Amino acid sequence: MTKRPSGDVVVVGAGMVGAACALYAARAGLEVVLVDRGPVAGGTTGAGEGNLLVSDKEPGPELQLALLSARLWAELAQELGTAVEYEPKGGLVVASAPDALTALTDLATGQRAAGVETVHVGADQLHDLEPYLAPGLAGGVLYPQDAQVMPTLAAAHLVRASGARLETGRAVTRILRGADGAVRGVRTDRGDILAPVVVNAAGTWGAQVAELAGVGLPVLPRRGFVLVTEPLPRRVRHKVYAADYVADVASDSAALQTSPVVEGTAAGPVLIGASRERVGFDRSFSLPVVRALAAGATRLFPFLEQVRAMRTYLGFRPYMPDHLPAIGPDPRVPGLFHACGHEGAGIGLATGTGHLIAQTLAGQGPELSLTPFRPDRFDHPDHPDHPDRSAEEAVP
Numbered sequence: 001m002t003k004r005p006s007g008d009v010v011v012v013g014a015g016m017v018g019a020a021c022a023l024y025a026a027r028a029g030l031e032v033v034l035v036d037r038g039p040v041a042g043g044t045t046g047a048g049e050g051n052l053l054v055s056d057k058e059p060g061p062e063l064q065l066a067l068l069s070a071r072l073w074a075e076l077a078q079e080l081g082t083a084v085e086y087e088p089k090g091g092l093v094v095a096s097a098p099d100a101l102t103a104l105t106d107l108a109t110g111q112r113a114a115g116v117e118t119v120h121v122g123a124d125q126l127h128d129l130e131p132y133l134a135p136g137l138a139g140g141v142l143y144p145q146d147a148q149v150m151p152t153l154a155a156a157h158l159v160r161a162s163g164a165r166l167e168t169g170r171a172v173t174r175i176l177r178g179a180d181g182a183v184r185g186v187r188t189d190r191g192d193i194l195a196p197v198v199v200n201a202a203g204t205w206g207a208q209v210a211e212l213a214g215v216g217l218p219v220l221p222r223r224g225f226v227l228v229t230e231p232l233p234r235r236v237r238h239k240v241y242a243a244d245y246v247a248d249v250a251s252d253s254a255a256l257q258t259s260p261v262v263e264g265t266a267a268g269p270v271l272i273g274a275s276r277e278r279v280g281f282d283r284s285f286s287l288p289v290v291r292a293l294a295a296g297a298t299r300l301f302p303f304l305e306q307v308r309a310m311r312t313y314l315g316f317r318p319y320m321p322d323h324l325p326a327i328g329p330d331p332r333v334p335g336l337f338h339a340c341g342h343e344g345a346g347i348g349l350a351t352g353t354g355h356l357i358a359q360t361l362a363g364q365g366p367e368l369s370l371t372p373f374r375p376d377r378f379d380h381p382d383h384p385d386h387p388d389r390s391a392e393e394a395v396p
């Protein structure tokens with residue numbers, strides 16, 4: 001007897017990207033099964049700050065995806081109301097010295113040509129936007145399109161709005177393929193889920209899911225810590241970060257990097273980042289990293305020296321060597337799609353990613369070209385970022 005399909009699409013990974021893939025695929029008329037070995041938002045999404053940013057992206061395909069995603073997030077926020085705690089508070093990038101301000105202004109000029117709204121902020125105007133900023137900064141750029149959501153709430157509401165069949169606590173152990181090599185579904189520790197399409201939205205574990213289908217995808221974990229203060233009256237109005245944060249995001253280094261990122265929340269606590277380091281899936285607490293975060297934050301906002309830090313947490317960003325996610329069909333395995341490798345931008349880029357995946361599944365031309373995001377691009381020896389993965393980084 002031939003087993004009947006369980007749905008049209010199986011999405012592996014119930015983080016923000018998987019939730020968005022499920023939502024837009026369902027709205028394209030497809031029957032979706034969303035499966036995860038843990039709970040909704042139990043991985044990188046639950047360890048994120050919920051940032052929806054255009055400010056930290058250089059002109060190019062990722063910025064175009066961010067602009068598309070920002071538009072879709074604004075539409076979802078209107079639809080879902082206050083449930084996802086969408087806050088279009090804007091981002092303020094500050095420079096401590098004139099040369100850093102020149103580089104920041106040059107970046108903003110290119111971003112503006114690509115469709116980003118930017119506002120130059122002189123040194124004498126910074127305190128109008130952020131009264132508690134440290135004195136002596138050279139200036140900055142305001143990005144009104146930057147926003148924030150509460151990530152775990154937003155992921156849960158996207159899953160609910162999708163109407164997808166949710167299968168949590170169910171680990172995928174194999175990608176099922178037919179004699180012709182095409183996808184037939186997934187095998188889990190609780191039985192098979194059959195469908196002609198599988199979307200790999202497993203985030204930091206995207207490489208492991210790809211391997212279950214017999215293909216390589218160079219997703220590596222990049223650890224980061226967040227420091228959380230006691231609840232405060234709103235003193236930090238925007239997402240505020242130093243200009244060198246953009247360079248850290250684009251860096252290929254595996255070594256520890258920290259740059260101050262500070263933002264208030266509707267609930268009161270101030271969130272402090274950001275650190276990046278490739279140490280595999282090591283979940284050890286690092287006091288030096290947390291101290292570096294605190295020191296950077298107090299340089300931007302001296303009042304934080306008198307504020308108590310209540311807790312810290314860590315997560316793993318899904319890093320790709322060329323800093324672009326894998327989005328779209330995998331030509332090596334018919335029926336296999338990828339939607340992972342967004343590093344620290346997955347929450348912000350989730351809506352655009354899900355939208356493009358759904359358009360492709362529905363046989364429509366995607367709104368943006370998927371060529372820069374091709375999952376098999378690293379297979380070509382002449383690719384400038386052909387990975388050199390270590391065994392240590394590949395093991396969860």
